[in-house]
Amino acid sequence: MTFKRPRGTRDMTPGLMLRMRYVTDILRDTAEIAGFLEVGTPTFEHSELFIERSGEEVVDQMYVFDDKGGRSLALRPEITASVMRLYSSELRSEPKPIKVFYIGNCFRYERPQKGRYREFWQFGTEIIGNDSPFANAELMTLAADGIDSIGVEDCLMRVGHVGVLRTLVNCLGLDEKADLMALIDKGAFDEIRALDKGDALVYLLEVEDVEEARELFDSTEFAQALPEEFMDRFEDLATTLALLEAAGVEHRMDLGIARGLDYYTGIVFEIDVPSLGAEKQVCGGGSYDLGDIFGVPGTKATGFAMGVDRLMLSVGDLDDASLKGSEVHVVPLLDEASGVALNVAGTLRDEGLRTVLNLSCPKPGKAIKQALNAGALGIVFIGEDELADSTYTVKDLDKQTQATVPGEKLIDTVQALYE
RNA sequence: GCCGGGGUGGGGUAGUGGUAUCCUAUGGGACUGUGGAUCCCUCGAGCCGGGUUCGAUUCCCGGUCCCGGCCCCA
Numbered sequence: 001m002t003f004k005r006p007r008g009t010r011d012m013t014p015g016l017m018l019r020m021r022y023v024t025d026i027l028r029d030t031a032e033i034a035g036f037l038e039v040g041t042p043t044f045e046h047s048e049l050f051i052e053r054s055g056e057e058v059v060d061q062m063y064v065f066d067d068k069g070g071r072s073l074a075l076r077p078e079i080t081a082s083v084m085r086l087y088s089s090e091l092r093s094e095p096k097p098i099k100v101f102y103i104g105n106c107f108r109y110e111r112p113q114k115g116r117y118r119e120f121w122q123f124g125t126e127i128i129g130n131d132s133p134f135a136n137a138e139l140m141t142l143a144a145d146g147i148d149s150i151g152v153e154d155c156l157m158r159v160g161h162v163g164v165l166r167t168l169v170n171c172l173g174l175d176e177k178a179d180l181m182a183l184i185d186k187g188a189f190d191e192i193r194a195l196d197k198g199d200a201l202v203y204l205l206e207v208e209d210v211e212e213a214r215e216l217f218d219s220t221e222f223a224q225a226l227p228e229e230f231m232d233r234f235e236d237l238a239t240t241l242a243l244l245e246a247a248g249v250e251h252r253m254d255l256g257i258a259r260g261l262d263y264y265t266g267i268v269f270e271i272d273v274p275s276l277g278a279e280k281q282v283c284g285g286g287s288y289d290l291g292d293i294f295g296v297p298g299t300k301a302t303g304f305a306m307g308v309d310r311l312m313l314s315v316g317d318l319d320d321a322s323l324k325g326s327e328v329h330v331v332p333l334l335d336e337a338s339g340v341a342l343n344v345a346g347t348l349r350d351e352g353l354r355t356v357l358n359l360s361c362p363k364p365g366k367a368i369k370q371a372l373n374a375g376a377l378g379i380v381f382i383g384e385d386e387l388a389d390s391t392y393t394v395k396d397l398d399k400q401t402q403a404t405v406p407g408e409k410l411i412d413t414v415q416a417l418y419e
Numbered sequence: 420g421c422c423g424g425g426g427u428g429g430g431g432u433a434g435u436g437g438u439a440u441c442c443u444a445u446g447g448g449a450c451u452g453u454g455g456a457u458c459c460c461u462c463g464a465g466c467c468g469g470g471u472u473c474g475a476u477u478c479c480c481g482g483u484c485c486c487g488g489c490c491c492c493a
Contacts, residue, residue: 004466007484054493061491078493110491111420182491263493278488305493333452364453372455383452393452400454 008110008118016312018323020121023150023311024103027123030146031101034138036125039100041082047074052293053081053263061108075107080303081290083126088294096129103308115279115310124285126303131287133236136267136302137243143271143283143304144249152273152314155282157250159269160257161237162286167230168204168255172197185258205256210238213253233266240267263288267302273314282310321375327354328414329376331367333383340382344392344410348380351411353418371397378417380410 005011012020028038047064054077063075076082079102091098103123112118125142127135140157147155165184169176174197183191184205192198192205207213216222217234237253244251251269259268268286276282285304291297328348332341341357348355356374358367364381371379381393386404394413395402405413 004484050493058493061493080493106493108492111489112485114487116492259493279492281492284493363451365450366453368454379453381452385452395453397454402453 006118008112010117010119010309015320018320019312019315019318020308022318022323023308023315024121024123026149027146027306027308028101028103030142030149031125034099034142036099036101036142039083039086039102040104041079041086041102042076043105044073044075045082045085047072049081049085050074050077053084053290054078061110063107063109076104077106077108078305079104079106079122079124080126080288080305083124083303084128084290084294084301087126087128087299088296091128092296097135098128099125100128101125113278115276115307115313117309121308122305123308124303124305126301128299128301131266131289131300131302133240133243133267136240136269136287137247137249139285139302139304140240140244140251140269141247141249143269143285143306144251146306147271147282147311150311150315152282152311153316154275155271155273155314156252157269157271158252158254158257159237159241159244159267160254161233161267162257162259162264163233163266164230164237165255165258167227167233169201171225171227172200174198174201181258184256187256205254207255208253210241210253213255214238237267259284259286263290265289269304271306273310276310276313279310282307282314325354326418327356327374327376328378328380328417329356329358329367329371329374330380331358331364331371331382332361333364333367333381335361337361337382337387340387344380344382347411348414351415353414368395368397378414380414 010016032038047059047062050058050062058077062077065073067073083100083102087098101124103121105119106122107119109118110116123146125139127139140159144157166176169180169184174180174195180192180195184201189202189205192202195201204213204216207216214234217226217231241251241253257268257270259270264286266287269284270281271283272280273282274280283304283306285302287300287302289298289300291299291301330341330345330348332338338361345355345357356376358370362370364383367379367381376397378397379395381395383393386392389404391404391406392410392413393402393404394410394417396417398417403413
């Protein structure tokens with residue numbers, strides 16, 4: 001009987017796991033050094049949590065099930081909803097803003113393809129209690145830093161504002177319909193032009209320069225048609241872009257970012273890695289207000305989520321040996337040396353040295369091949385002679401030298417391999 | 420959900436209507452307690468189900484999974 005993985009899931013081989021750790025360790029470090037604190041939430045929640053946040057239609061793409069008590073539960077399709085729940089129940093009296101991050105697996109029932117799995121991993125951050133341009137700019141800086149530190153070469157950050165977009169759509173007399181927003185998000189300009197006043201909308205969407213946009217909106221033609229709060233929103237966007245400029249974060253203004261579901265309220269941004277193909281978005285986020293849903297009205301927040309699996313695909317070749325770190329091998333050459341070998345391995349491990357114990361009591365030549373293939377720095381041999389004299393033979397695989405030393409010199413000799 | 424391409428040892432492959440090639444990796448051995456070499460041995464395969472056929476890994480149908488794209492993407 002053989003078993004296969006469920007569709008859309010992945011086995012993490014040691015090599016893949018090293019890459020995953022490489023990505024998540026960097027993201028975690030980036031967030032922690034910026035003062036964000038890690039949180040964790042359940043892998044499954046009441047299904048209503050996600051439905052409340054994202055709408056009934058998400059049920060189609062969720063793993064929903066009843067537990068033995070008849071509760072409707074769902075494997076989490078995202079983590080922001082859980083963090084907001086956590087905030088509203090555990091953290092609401094903490095000083096604002098609250099800056100947290102998470103790393104976790106999520107589940108969506110979708111057609112798997114490159115960069116899209118039914119179980120996938122997200123890294124994300126939330127700033128709760130402040131969705132100012134300053135807060136958004138910090139978040140985007142953090143996102144850009146993380147992706148840059150991972151070593152992703154070719155990526156593009158686009159920044160927009162759904163409030164600005166929706167107002168423009170309304171002022172042009174176009175319906176803010178879901179399918180129109182979908183067309184905008186997709187960048188299907190030809191199809192939009194086919195609509196009444198679609199030309200004008202496309203013209204606005206294609207503006208990439210802040211000053212150009214500002215002059216346009218300040219012009220009498222527009223100023224009369226646009227509601228008062230419009231320019232405030234637009235200035236929020238302009239301020240955010242200026243802050244990104246100051247931070248040295250590469251970006252582009254893009255008023256056409258519509259971001260799927262409609263709880264986003266203000267600044268939104270996405271980061272694409274074009275080389276990934278169809279599923280090229282590695283990061284998405286923006287300002288939202290879910291306070292009403294979670295019983296804390298008026299709670300402004302902003303956050304982003306990154307696709308860890310896609311980031312793993314975006315990194316070039318990584319060297320396994322350097323990912324896992326240096327190691328030394330301890331090799332007993334005969335069964336009687338096993339006890340000493342265990343003891344020596346323990347001593348070296350206490351020093352924080354990655355120590356691999358060879359369990360097969362091989363001949364020296366074979367042990368050397370195994371150690372070389374594993375990329376080890378050196379070998380501690382324990383054979384007949386060493387047992388008799390209470391010594392150890394330490395071989396340096398790089399320099400191709402070796403020395404037989406007494407026990408009290410073992411640690412120093414092995415540590416010298418690392419230099 | 421839709422369109423297209425695929426599925427042969429652990430990984431990579433060749434060929435074929437008469438059960439399968441080679442490479443590599445794994446395990447063991449030779450080279451006498453010392454360098455990735457070389458050599459020998461071992462292990463191990465046609466996604467699943469049905470059909471056609473004396474016989475199917477090969478041809479046909481269905482399913483499944485993988486890959487690319489569409490839809491969607493919180």
